[in-house]
Amino acid sequence: xxxxxxxxxxxxxxxxxxxxxxxxxxxxxxxxxxxxxxxxxxxxxxxxxxxxxxxxxxxxxxxxxxxxxxxxxxxxxxxxxxxxxxxxxxxxxxxxxxxxxxxxxxxxxxxxx
Amino acid sequence: xxxxxxxxxxxxxxxxxxxxxxxxxxxxxxxxxxxxxxxxxxxxxxxxxxxxxxxxxxxxxxxxxxxxxxxxxxxxxxxxxxxxxxxxxxxxxxxxxxxxxxxxxxxxxxxxxxxxxxxxxxxxxxxxxxxxxxxxxxxxxxxxxxxxxxxxxxxxxxxxxxxxxxxxxxxxxxxxxxxxxxxxxxxxxxxxxxxxxxxxxxxxxxxxxxxxxxxxxxxxxxxxxxxxxxxxxxxxxxxxxxxxxxxxxxxxxxxxxxxxxxxxxxxxxxxxxxxxxxxxxxxxxxxxxxxxxxxxxxxxxxxxxxxxxxxxxxxxxxxxxxxxxxxxxxxxxxxxxxxxxxxxxxxxxxxxxxxxxxxxxxxxxxxxxxxxxxxxxxxxxxxxxxxxxxxxxxxxxxxxxxxxxxxxxxxxxxxxxxxxxxxxxxxxxxxxxxxxxxxxxxxxxxxxxxxxxxxxxxxxxxxxxxxxxxxxxxxxxxxxxxxxxxxxxxxxxxxxxxxxxxxxxxxxxxxxxxxxxxxxxxxxxxxxxxxxxxxxxxxxxxxxxxxxxxxxxxxxxxxxxxxxxxxxxxxxxxxxxxxxxxxxxxxxxxxxxxxxxxxxxxxxxxxxxxxxxxxxxxxxxxxxxxxxxxxxxxxxxxxxxxxxxxxxxxxxxxxxxxxxxxxxxxxxxxxxxxxxxxxxxxxxxxxxxxxxxxxxxxxxxxxxxxxxxxxxxxxxxxxxxxxxxxxxxxxxxxxxxxxxxxxxxxxxxxxxxxxxxxxxxxxxxxxxxxxxxxxxxxxxxxxxxxxxxxxxxxxxxxxxxxxxxxxxxxxxxxxxxxxxxxxxxxxxxxxxxxxxxxxxxxxxxxxxxxxxxxxxxxxxxxxxxxxxxxxxxxxxxxxxxxxxxx
Numbered sequence: 001x002x003x004x005x006x007x008x009x010x011x012x013x014x015x016x017x018x019x020x021x022x023x024x025x026x027x028x029x030x031x032x033x034x035x036x037x038x039x040x041x042x043x044x045x046x047x048x049x050x051x052x053x054x055x056x057x058x059x060x061x062x063x064x065x066x067x068x069x070x071x072x073x074x075x076x077x078x079x080x081x082x083x084x085x086x087x088x089x090x091x092x093x094x095x096x097x098x099x100x101x102x103x104x105x106x107x108x109x110x111x112x113x
Numbered sequence: 114x115x116x117x118x119x120x121x122x123x124x125x126x127x128x129x130x131x132x133x134x135x136x137x138x139x140x141x142x143x144x145x146x147x148x149x150x151x152x153x154x155x156x157x158x159x160x161x162x163x164x165x166x167x168x169x170x171x172x173x174x175x176x177x178x179x180x181x182x183x184x185x186x187x188x189x190x191x192x193x194x195x196x197x198x199x200x201x202x203x204x205x206x207x208x209x210x211x212x213x214x215x216x217x218x219x220x221x222x223x224x225x226x227x228x229x230x231x232x233x234x235x236x237x238x239x240x241x242x243x244x245x246x247x248x249x250x251x252x253x254x255x256x257x258x259x260x261x262x263x264x265x266x267x268x269x270x271x272x273x274x275x276x277x278x279x280x281x282x283x284x285x286x287x288x289x290x291x292x293x294x295x296x297x298x299x300x301x302x303x304x305x306x307x308x309x310x311x312x313x314x315x316x317x318x319x320x321x322x323x324x325x326x327x328x329x330x331x332x333x334x335x336x337x338x339x340x341x342x343x344x345x346x347x348x349x350x351x352x353x354x355x356x357x358x359x360x361x362x363x364x365x366x367x368x369x370x371x372x373x374x375x376x377x378x379x380x381x382x383x384x385x386x387x388x389x390x391x392x393x394x395x396x397x398x399x400x401x402x403x404x405x406x407x408x409x410x411x412x413x414x415x416x417x418x419x420x421x422x423x424x425x426x427x428x429x430x431x432x433x434x435x436x437x438x439x440x441x442x443x444x445x446x447x448x449x450x451x452x453x454x455x456x457x458x459x460x461x462x463x464x465x466x467x468x469x470x471x472x473x474x475x476x477x478x479x480x481x482x483x484x485x486x487x488x489x490x491x492x493x494x495x496x497x498x499x500x501x502x503x504x505x506x507x508x509x510x511x512x513x514x515x516x517x518x519x520x521x522x523x524x525x526x527x528x529x530x531x532x533x534x535x536x537x538x539x540x541x542x543x544x545x546x547x548x549x550x551x552x553x554x555x556x557x558x559x560x561x562x563x564x565x566x567x568x569x570x571x572x573x574x575x576x577x578x579x580x581x582x583x584x585x586x587x588x589x590x591x592x593x594x595x596x597x598x599x600x601x602x603x604x605x606x607x608x609x610x611x612x613x614x615x616x617x618x619x620x621x622x623x624x625x626x627x628x629x630x631x632x633x634x635x636x637x638x639x640x641x642x643x644x645x646x647x648x649x650x651x652x653x654x655x656x657x658x659x660x661x662x663x664x665x666x667x668x669x670x671x672x673x674x675x676x677x678x679x680x681x682x683x684x685x686x687x688x689x690x691x692x693x694x695x696x697x698x699x700x701x702x703x704x705x706x707x708x709x710x711x712x713x714x715x716x717x718x719x720x721x722x723x724x725x726x727x728x729x730x731x732x733x734x735x736x737x738x739x740x741x742x743x744x745x746x747x748x749x750x751x752x753x754x755x756x757x758x759x760x761x762x763x764x765x766x767x768x769x770x771x772x773x774x775x776x777x778x779x780x781x782x783x784x785x786x787x788x789x790x791x792x793x794x795x796x797x798x799x800x801x802x803x804x805x806x807x808x809x810x811x812x813x814x815x816x817x818x819x820x821x822x823x824x825x826x827x828x829x830x831x832x833x834x835x836x837x838x839x840x841x842x843x844x845x846x847x848x849x850x851x852x853x854x855x856x857x858x859x860x861x862x863x864x865x866x867x868x869x870x871x872x873x874x875x876x877x878x879x880x881x882x883x884x885x886x887x888x889x890x891x892x893x894x895x896x897x898x899x900x901x902x903x904x905x906x907x908x909x910x911x912x913x914x915x916x917x918x919x920x921x922x923x924x925x926x927x928x929x930x931x932x933x934x935x936x937x938x939x940x941x942x943x944x945x946x947x948x949x950x951x952x953x954x955x956x957x958x959x960x961x962x963x964x965x966x967x968x969x970x971x972x973x974x975x976x977x978x979x980x981x982x983x984x985x986x987x988x989x990x991x992x993x994x995x996x997x998x999x
Contacts, residue, residue, distance in 0.1 A: 030142075034143070
């Protein structure tokens with residue numbers, strides 16, 4: 001149940017959020033990534049936690065992250081994801097794109113409003 | 114998608130189960146951790162779990178999204194469609210079995226016939242490196258002429274060729290365990306191993322000197338002879354091979370793969386043959402093109418040299434014309450058209466089977482319109498439906514293809530056995546990659562073409578109508594497509610029926626032209642001596658054999674000739690008249706020459722039209738002061754000859770030929786002539802099954818020619834076959850080492866001379882029959898549907914007082930119309946096929962009215978048979994029931 005002032009994660013930005021999370025936090029499992037994104041966004045956006053799994057798979061197929069089976073905090077077999085060098089490069093590109101995009105939109109809105 | 118992503122997705126596909134388990138595990142852990150976190154924050158376990166699920170989103174949707182991201186969705190769908198198609202086929206196994214049979218037989222037929230085409234026309238000659246070999250064929254395409262050793266030496270100077278060699282086929286008698294056995298051999302001239310690219314598995318080829326026939330006699334033997342007579346031992350080299358009583362030293366053994374397969378020995382020709390002059394015509398000549406030289410360039414050089422030879426040797430080489438021909442073309446000249454025709458017929462039959470199956474698919478799709486309507490109403494796109502149908506037909510076609518290959522595999526031995534006597538090069542018959550790919554290609558094409566039918570129908574499904582109307586009423590869909598399918602089937606079968614009718618007519622023509630002799634009660638015995646046998650040995654054998662044979666009880670007349678009637682030609686020469694120069698129109702012409710004994714005419718019952726037969730004298734007739742008698746044209750005088758009526762007509766017209774002098778210059782037009790007197794004229798005899806009219810022919814006494822191939826003919830009192838054994842023994846008494854190559858009644862031998870034509874006709878008839886059956890079942894199916902559709906109409910008409918005959922007529926009318934349309938289309942198509950058939954027809958036009966009418970009649974009879982059953986059902990409709998059912 002989302003409040004009126006929380007939106008859903010913008011399309012296409014989930015990949016960026018996941019990459020950024022793995023870049024700053026190191027190796028994590030799916031639940032950890034989901035929780036981390038939720039915490040950082042502080043309830044500003046509503047995330048369907050499950051939707052990060054297809055995103056994780058997509059990123060793996062691109063070669064930007066890799067996964068490895070390990071042991072979780074509660075001693076269960078869990079899949080840990082970490083960013084690859086290619087992923088770090090991609091992250092830089094996407095961050096730059098994102099900055100350019102937001103500044104463009106901000107300027108546009110600033111001028112017309 | 115990047116390549117890497119493709120690769121990962123494809124690998125996911127292979128480990129689907131494992132990946133699914135891992136996903137399950139990962140999501141389960143996620144939910145558990147979320148629940149625990151919420152419990153630790155103070156929620157009750159149920160509440161925590163519920164909240165975790167809510168935060169997660171729909172688990173199944175996420176899984177589905179995940180699955181779409183993983184693997185290759187279209188492959189998944191394909192698998193789904195495939196399983197669905199398999200289930201739906203198994204639900205109605207009747208359709209599956211019928212379609213597999215239809216396609217299996219159709220594809221199997223095409224594949225087996227193609228395996229023959231592959232072996233006979235496409236595959237290289239076994240054991241011969243055919244890539245750059247060309248035959249140097251003198252003469253015209255219709256009348257090729259052999260070469261000679263003198264000219265071979267000229268060809269060996271050609272720069273376009275690496276090597277040029279010649280050969281003639283011969284047979285030799287080999288004594289094996291005291292039993293004489295005739296083996297086929299080749300007498301070679303020049304570097305034949307190099308030209309053929311043939312490999313020796315043991316020993317060496319002949320040296321230069323041995324190759325010229327000088328020095329010791331040497332031989333190379335076949336792998337077969339080596340294994341049979343020498344146990345495959347290497348000690349064979351240097352051993353002596355006794356052929357025709359002459360010792361040859363064995364110097365080599367050829368590789369097991371050889372061409373022609375029946376040959377047992379290759380022997381450099383004797384020196385006297387190698388020095389024969391330019392009048393000789395007994396050599397087959399082949400050359401190996403030099404590296405990088407094209408056929409066209411080689412032909413240009415050959416033409417230039419031929420022109421020079423014509424200028425240098427006008428007497429023998431004036432009209433010399435030499436074509437370069439691929440050996441395969443030369444070997445398969447006769448069979449190419451019939452073999453391709455049969456392939457075409459089998460393709461026709463496969464097409465017919467497909468059309469027939471398309472009709473079945475149509476009916477099946479109609480019956481499934483309701484199912485299709487429901488699927489579409491439930492949201493299946495037409496595209497998805499079409500894909501499912503295509504998968505289904507492709508599955509049917511693949512099954513058909515596999516069945517076809519099985520059929521072809523099983524038929525291979527049968528085809529080889531049946532065609533062995535009629536086709537060369539069948540030893541190469543296998544299901545190689547080429548044949549198998551043709552079979553599979555045929556199956557795929559069938560599947561794609563067949564898939565069009567249900568797709569076409571699927572694109573037209575109207576779900577509202579499909580759901581509103583129930584069962585039978587719905588059959589009232591279109592019949593147009595199906596009518597088109599049926600008339601196409603009729604058209605195709607008409608083509609095959611027309612071909613059969615024309616071939617039958619041609620065969621009847623061929624066998625009904627008068628023979629000009631009396632073939633019953635005649636025994637024929639064939640034997641031959643090696644070329645090079647001294648003439649005196651040959652002549653005295655013939656004289657003694659004739660004496661021995663005529664002494665047998667039950668023999669009325671005995672004769673001998675170089676060949677039997679209907680066996681084509683052997684010797685041929687231009688003809689000169691002593692008392693006047695040749696007419697311009699006959700300048701280039703030549704006449705057939707047949708060596709005979711005087712008894713030949715009576716033994717075969719050939720009538721004497723004028724004069725007398727050849728004198729029975731055994732020795733050359735000496736004319737008074739003959740030898741150097743000066744006459745109008747100069748030259749000397751020879752023994753008398755008999756001519757046939759055709760020769761009398763062409764050369765003498767209304768004048769009497771009796772007592773006139775003629776001569777035969779053979780290859781040398783400038784040599785002094787030997788004049789021979791015409792003493793008699795005999796009736797014309799069929800010379801070749803493919804010619805209705807007799808060509809001018811002259812009969813010479815055996816002693817006036819040299820031709821060591823003999824056919825004895827014995828006219829008997831009773832059944833000729835009873836004399837087979839005594840006759841064979843009589844010949845053995847004359848020559849203990851004699852081998853009889855063929856022995857049988859003349860009627861049987863004549864049957865052999867048209868056996869190719871007979872088998873072609875029968876094969877085509879079998880194809881036509883199958884085609885008719887298929888087309889008839891197609892028509893039957895269509896008509897049954899049509900009658901069902903119109904049962905209301907018929908019911909009303911019957912209730913209003915229509916006669917059953919009216920109903921019958923109107924039920925039959927569509928069948929008659931379709932047959933007419935199909936028949937006309939078939940006739941037009943067979944005009945196309947006619948061009949192809951033309952070369953095979955004897956005295957029969959491709960537009961032969963009788964044959965075309967007969968074909969039309971057969972077609973109508975077949976469709977009437979197919980139509981009458983459903984049509985009669987139409988007349989028995991019970992108006993009360995039909996009208997009450999709505």
